[in-house]
Structure formats: structure tokens, C-alpha cells
Amino acid sequence: MNISNKIMDGIASMGRGLLDNLAGLGRASMVLVHALFVWPQPKTSFSLVVKQLYNVGVKSLLIIVVSGLFIGMVLGLQGYTILVDFGSEQSVGQMVALSLVRELAPVVTALLFAGRAGSALTAEIGLMKATEQLASLEMIGVDPLRRIVAPRLWAGFISMPILSMIFAIVGVYGGALVSIEWLGVFSGSYWSVMQGAVDFYDDILNGVIKAVVFGFAITWIAVYQGLESVPTSEGISQSTTRTVVYSSLIILALDFVLTALMFGDV
Amino acid sequence: MAIIENIIEINHLKFRRGDRVIFKDININIPQGKITAIMGPSGSGKTTLLKMIGGQLSPEQGEVLVGGVSVAGLSRKELFAMRKKMGMLFQSGALFSEMSVFDNVAFPLTVNTDLEPSLIRDIVLMKLQAVGLRGAAGLMPSELSGGMARRVALARAIALDPEIVMYDEPFAGQDPIGMGVLVTLIKKLNQSLGHTSVIISHDIQETLSIADYIHIMADGVVVASGTAREIRESRSAEVQQFINGHPDGPVPFHYPAENFMQQLMGEKVGIDR
Numbered sequence: 001m002n003i004s005n006k007i008m009d010g011i012a013s014m015g016r017g018l019l020d021n022l023a024g025l026g027r028a029s030m031v032l033v034h035a036l037f038v039w040p041q042p043k044t045s046f047s048l049v050v051k052q053l054y055n056v057g058v059k060s061l062l063i064i065v066v067s068g069l070f071i072g073m074v075l076g077l078q079g080y081t082i083l084v085d086f087g088s089e090q091s092v093g094q095m096v097a098l099s100l101v102r103e104l105a106p107v108v109t110a111l112l113f114a115g116r117a118g119s120a121l122t123a124e125i126g127l128m129k130a131t132e133q134l135a136s137l138e139m140i141g142v143d144p145l146r147r148i149v150a151p152r153l154w155a156g157f158i159s160m161p162i163l164s165m166i167f168a169i170v171g172v173y174g175g176a177l178v179s180i181e182w183l184g185v186f187s188g189s190y191w192s193v194m195q196g197a198v199d200f201y202d203d204i205l206n207g208v209i210k211a212v213v214f215g216f217a218i219t220w221i222a223v224y225q226g227l228e229s230v231p232t233s234e235g236i237s238q239s240t241t242r243t244v245v246y247s248s249l250i251i252l253a254l255d256f257v258l259t260a261l262m263f264g265d266v
Numbered sequence: 267m268a269i270i271e272n273i274i275e276i277n278h279l280k281f282r283r284g285d286r287v288i289f290k291d292i293n294i295n296i297p298q299g300k301i302t303a304i305m306g307p308s309g310s311g312k313t314t315l316l317k318m319i320g321g322q323l324s325p326e327q328g329e330v331l332v333g334g335v336s337v338a339g340l341s342r343k344e345l346f347a348m349r350k351k352m353g354m355l356f357q358s359g360a361l362f363s364e365m366s367v368f369d370n371v372a373f374p375l376t377v378n379t380d381l382e383p384s385l386i387r388d389i390v391l392m393k394l395q396a397v398g399l400r401g402a403a404g405l406m407p408s409e410l411s412g413g414m415a416r417r418v419a420l421a422r423a424i425a426l427d428p429e430i431v432m433y434d435e436p437f438a439g440q441d442p443i444g445m446g447v448l449v450t451l452i453k454k455l456n457q458s459l460g461h462t463s464v465i466i467s468h469d470i471q472e473t474l475s476i477a478d479y480i481h482i483m484a485d486g487v488v489v490a491s492g493t494a495r496e497i498r499e500s501r502s503a504e505v506q507q508f509i510n511g512h513p514d515g516p517v518p519f520h521y522p523a524e525n526f527m528q529q530l531m532g533e534k535v536g537i538d539r
Contacts, residue, residue, distance in 0.1 A: 034342075044377070136360035139320055140374045140422075141350035143342075147377075 028224040034143075035150040035223075048151035049158075056117040056152065056219075057159030061166070063112055068100075068167035071108060072174025075099055079175070080183050092185055093194035096175030097168075101198060101207045102263075105168035107255050110214035113160055114247035118222040121152055122243040125226025126236035134227075149223050156222070160215025161208050168207065206262045213254060218247045273298040273430060273462050274319060279328035281314065288314055290486035292328070296479075301456050301463040303477035305470070307508060310483045312466040313357075316432050319464070320352060321345045332430070350378050353423030353431040353461075357438055359415040361407040367394070367418050368403040374425045393421040397451060413444030417451070424455060430462045431455070437469040445469070449476055470509050474498070482508060 079095040125148065128134050134144045172194070179185040198204065222243045229239035274296035281289040288311040296302045304312055317323040318330050321337045330337045332348060340348060361370050371390045375381060381389070394400040397417040407415060416436065423431055433452065437445045453476045456463045467473045474480065474494040482490045482497065482505055489504040490497060497505060507515035523529070 131363070132356045132358050132360035133362055135317075135322060136354070136356055136362075138322060138346075139349050139352060139354040140377070141346045142377050143346060 024228070027228070028220065031145060031149065031224055031227060032153075032220060035145040035153055038146055038150070044147075045151070048147070049154045052151045052155035053159055056113075056121065056155045057163065060113060060116045060159070060163055063116055064109055064163045064167050065170050067108060067112055068105070068170035069174040071104055071167075072096060072100065072171030072176075073178045075104075075171065076175035076178035076183070080179055080185065089179075089183075089185055090189035091193050091197075092179045093172075093175065093190035093192075094197040096179070097172055097194045097198050098203060100168045100171040100175075101203045103207075103255070103259070105171065106164045106207050106210035106214055107251060109164040109167045109211065110160065110218060110251045111248055113163060113215070114218045114222075114244055114251065117156070117159075118218045118243045118247050119240045121156075121219065121222035122226040122229065122240045123236055125149070125152075125223060126229035126231070126239050129227065129229060130231035130236065149227070152223055153219050156219025157212065157215050160218070161211040164207065164211035202262075206258075209262075210255065210258050213258065214251050217250050217254060221247050221250065271297060273333060274464070275329075275331040275334075276315070276319075277329050277331070279315075279318070279330065280326045281311070281318070281323075282326060283314075287486050289325075289328075292483065292486070292488060294481050294488060294491075296462060296464055298462050299456075299460055300478040301452070301465065301476055303465040303467060303473045303480045304483060305466075305468055305473060305480060305508070306483035307468065311486070312468075312483065313434055315483075316354070316434055316464070316466050319430075319432065320349060320354060350374075350426060351429045353426065353428035355416065355420050355423045355431070355433045355436055357435040359407075359412075359419040361410075361415055361419055361422070363407050365407075366403070367399065367405050367407070367410070370407070370418060371422045371425055374422060378426060389425065390421075393425055394418075396424075396455065397421045398447070411444075413440055413447065416440070416444075416448065420448075420451060420455075424459065424461075427459065428461060430464065433463065433465045433467070435467055435469075436465065437467060437472050445472055452476060470511075474509075484508070 075096045076092060079092040079099075080089050083089045083092055083095065125134075128144075128148065134148065137144045137147060176187075176190055180187045180190055225239040225243045225246075229235050272295040274294075276292055276294040276296075279289045279292040281287075292315070294304065294315075304315060306312055314323060318325055319332060319337065321340065324338045333351075335348070337345070337348070361367075362373065365373065368390055371393055372386050375386045375389060379386075391400055391403070394403055397420055399414060399417055399421065402410065402414060402418070407418070410418065420436075436448050436452065440448060449472050452463060452465070455461075456476075465473055465477060474497065477494060480490075480492065480494060480497045481488050484504045490500050490502050492500070498509065500506070503515060506512070
């Protein structure tokens with residue numbers, strides 16, 4: 001095979017890959033539209049969402065609280081060791097709070113959420129596909145996109161910002177624990193500097209918006225990977241891995257875009 | 267659905283998966299109220315055909331008519347409405363793993379009807395009694411044997427008293443007792459409830475013993491159709507190989523390959539080293 005043929009094959013293969021990805025994006029969009037833009041059934045929709053809120057939200061609480069506490073403690077320690085050189089250790093509360101609320105809470109919560117809840121969603125839906133439970137629902141006359149996918153999507157959208165806020169609150173207390181109790185920063189300074197520096201709209205609301213966007217991205221990727229998984233043990237394992245990898249990359253990329261939009265004009 | 271002689275009509279069905287032709291030209295009529303079996307070797311597209319009747323797959327060419335209506339032409343909403351008149355027993359049972367046996371059987375009733383809970387309870391108990399598992403109502407699917415799971419799935423499939431019940435390999439992997447129970451159940455339920463039964467299977471003796479009509483598919487076409495007696499007496503080489511289980515014949519033992527001697531002599535090696 002000569003070089004020009006190899007180049008042509010390479011271009012053709014790239015084209016096929018691009019077309020496959022576009023087709024996948026189209027299918028994922030159809031899943032989203034069919035699952036979300038339907039009239040809710042009051043008899044069942046609410047209880048299904050509550051059940052999924054427990055599965056994806058409440059069951060993620062422990063990992064979020066523990067991670068938030070340690071990250072807040074590390075921030076307090078690192079912030080203190082840097083700021084003490086400039087005699088500004090009383091501002092450590094501001095550093096801890098802004099770092100958490102603007103960046104670390106939404107991003108780290110999202111990464112943990114992708115690993116804990118996203119992978120579980122993909123594996124659950126993939127196994128339901130492999131054991132013909134989704135096909136069985138269809139044959140009973142129930143749309144799996146409404147019954148299985150929609151409640152999980154809503155639960156993901158709702159629980160991510162709440163988890164992110166819990167992460168930030170626990171982190172702030174973790175920072176306080178290290179700064180005030182261990183390193184001797186004056187308690188009044190820690191809290192009052194923080195209160196003066198953190199703005200509700202610029203900091204807290206932007207952080208919540210980030211968490212909502214990340215929650216949307218993770219849950220969409222997770223349910224789509226579950227629905228598209230090859231119904232074998234290897235196929236489900238690959239889809240679960242893809243959920244975590246794609247979600248993590250998308251979170252980091254979206255975080256840059258959102259940060260640039262929110263804080264780029266400073 | 268109006269009362270018509272053939273509740274399912276499959277006309278000139280063509281279907282491919284990638285480059286592989288599954289159906290070249292399939293024509294099958296399924297009469298109302300009877301047990302019709304569709305048989306054939308593994309990979310002949312039996313389950314694919316069942317998915318087309320249920321509207322889970324669309325044909326490339328040709329049509330599948332259920333109650334005189336083309337399944338492929340239905341909207342998503344109409345399709346789900348049509349499926350409420352169908353029951354399907356999946357090969358794996360496909361019970362919902364997070365629900366008890368009772369809730370699995372009650373599920374089609376709770377999502378598709380506005381019946382009172384007490385009435386749903388009575389119907390579920392009647393369906394479970396019909397399959398002999400009323401005593402297992404409180405168990406979870408993980409606590410059931412393979413045969414019991416399939417009987418629960420059968421109770422769920424008939425929960426809405428469907429007009430058509432489709433069975434995907436109902437006897438596969440069953441011990442002789444479980445197989446006997448299912449054979450008797452399918453026959454009894456068909457007689458007592460009056461629905462149309464479509465059985466996909468390659469368990470010859472069990473299927474021939476209860477089916478009113480049999481269609482044998484091979485190589486993308488229907489190679490034989492008729493009653494159990496007509497099938498047994500068929501002179502077709504494909505039919506005889508299939509019902510007698512001959513390892514070689516029209517369905518070859520060997521997967522297509524290069525000339526064996528040439529490959530051994532290294533003239534054309536098909537395995538990269």
C-alpha cells in the first residue's frame with residue numbers, strides 16, 4: 001500500500017469516527033428530549049424522582065462530607081502557611097471560602113459524583129438492558145425513557161447543586177477547625193473577613209450554576225452510556241469506565257469555560 | 267383490535283444486520299386464538315422476528331401487520347398502546363430485580379389501569395395461582411429458581427389479559443420438570459384465556475406437542491410450514507436435519523473457511539503471526 005492510500009484511509013477513518021460521534025450526539029439528544037419534555041404523571045413521577053434522589057444524592061452524602069471536610073482542612077493549613085509570611089493569616093477564612101465556593105466545591109463534588117453516582121447509574125441501566133428489563137418495560141407498554149431515565153436525570157440535576165453546597169459548608173467548617181482550633185487564628189477574623197469577601201451573586205450563585213451544569217452533564221452522560229452499553233459484562237464495564245472518564249473531562253473543560261464567562265472580565 | 271382470522275401477518279419481510287442478511291423474504295400468517303411456533307436453528311432470526319412483531323425493531327422492507335395495522339407505521343404513543351394488548355415472556359424472564367414477585371405481576375396493572383389496589387391484588391393472586399406460585403408472592407426475583415422466575419414472568423405477561431402472548435425460548439435451560447410445567451401451562455392458558463400464542467423455540471418435541479401450526483426458518487426464508495404431523499413427515503432436507511438434529515446437512519457443521527489442505531500446507535495462512 002502506498003503512502004497516498006494510507007493517508008486516504010486515515011482521512012476516511014477520521015471521517016467515519018466523526019460521523020459516529022455526531023450520530024451518538026444525536027441519539028443522546030433524542031434521549032434527553034424524550035425523557036424530559038414529557039408531561040409528568042403525578043401518580044408515579046414524584047415518587048420515582050424521590051427514590052432516585054435517595055440513590056444518587058443521599059447515598060453520595062458520606063463521600064461528599066468526608067471529602068469536603070478534608071479539603072477544607074487542607075485549604076486552611078495551606079492558606080495559613082502562605083498568608084502568615086505576609087502577616088495576613090486573619091484572611092485565611094476568605095481564601096478558604098472563595099476557593100471552595102467558586103471552584104473546589106462544584107468541581108470536586110462533580111468529580112466525586114461522577115465516580116460514585118454516575119458510574120452506578122450507567123451500570124444499573126446497562127444491567128437492566130442486559131437482563132432485558134428495559135425491553136420488558138417496552139413490551140408492558142411503559143416507555144423506559146420516562147420510567148427509568150427521566151427520574152434519574154431529574155435526581156442528578158437536583159442533587160448535584162445540593163451536594164456541592166454541602167461540600168462547601170463542610171469545607172468552610174474544616175478550614176475553621178484547622179485555622180481557629182489548631183493554628184490559633186482569631187475566630188472573629190476568620191468569619192467576619194469571610195462574610196465581607198463572599199458575594200452572594202458573584203460567588204455563591206455562580207458556584208451553584210456550575211454545579212447545576214456539571215450535574216446535567218454527568219447524569220446525561222451516565223444514562224446515555226447505560227442505554228448504549230453493549231449488553232455483556234465487558235460492555236457494561238467499558239460503558240461505566242467511559243462515564244467516569246468522559247464526565248471528568250467534560251467537568252474540567254466546562255469549568256474553564258464557565259469560569260472564563262463568570263470571572264474572565266475582571 | 268377487530269376479530270380477524272390472522273391476527274399477525276408478516277409479508278415479504280427483509281432485514282439485515284450490517285452486512286449479514288437475517289431475512290431474505292419471510293411470509294408468515296399467525297391465526298387468532300391458536301398456538302403458532304416459529305422454529306429454526308440458532309441465529310436464524312427468531313428473536314429478531316419477535317422484536318419486529320412487538321415493534322422493537324423495524325423491517326428494512328416488507329411489513330408486519332398486527333390486527334391489520336402496520337407496526338412500523340405506528341407513532342411512539344400508538345406503539346406503546348398496541349403493546350398493552352401483547353404479553354411477552356422473555357428468555358431470561360426479565361423480572362424487575364428491585365420488585366417482589368407480587369409487585370412484578372402487579373406492575374402492568376398499576377401502570378396501565380386505574381383499578382383499585384384491592385382488585386389488583388385479587389388479579390395478581392389469580393395469575394400467580396394459575397402458574398402455581400401464589401405462595402411465592404412475597405419472594406424477590408433473586409430467591410427464585412430459573413423455572414420459577416419464568417413462571418412469574420408468564421404470570422406478568424398475562425396480567426393484562428393480552429390478545430397475543432409471545433414466548434421467546436420458553437423451554438431453554440429448563441430441567442425436565444420445569445419444561446413439562448411450562449408446556450402444560452402454555453397449552454392450558456391458551457385454551458382457557460383464548461389468546462393467540464406465538465412461541466419461538468428450538469426445543470422440537472416440546473414445541474411440536476403443543477403447537478397448532480409450525481413455521482421453520484432457515485437461511486432467511488421459511489423452509490416449511492404446517493401442523494406438527496406435516497412437519498414430521500416433511501421431506502425437506504433442512505426440516506429433517508433440524509427435527510432430527512443431524513450435525514451436518516444443509517446447515518453445515520463447518521464455518522466457511524479456506525481449503526483445509528492449502529491452509530495446512532501454508533499456501534494461504536488465515537492466521538496472522
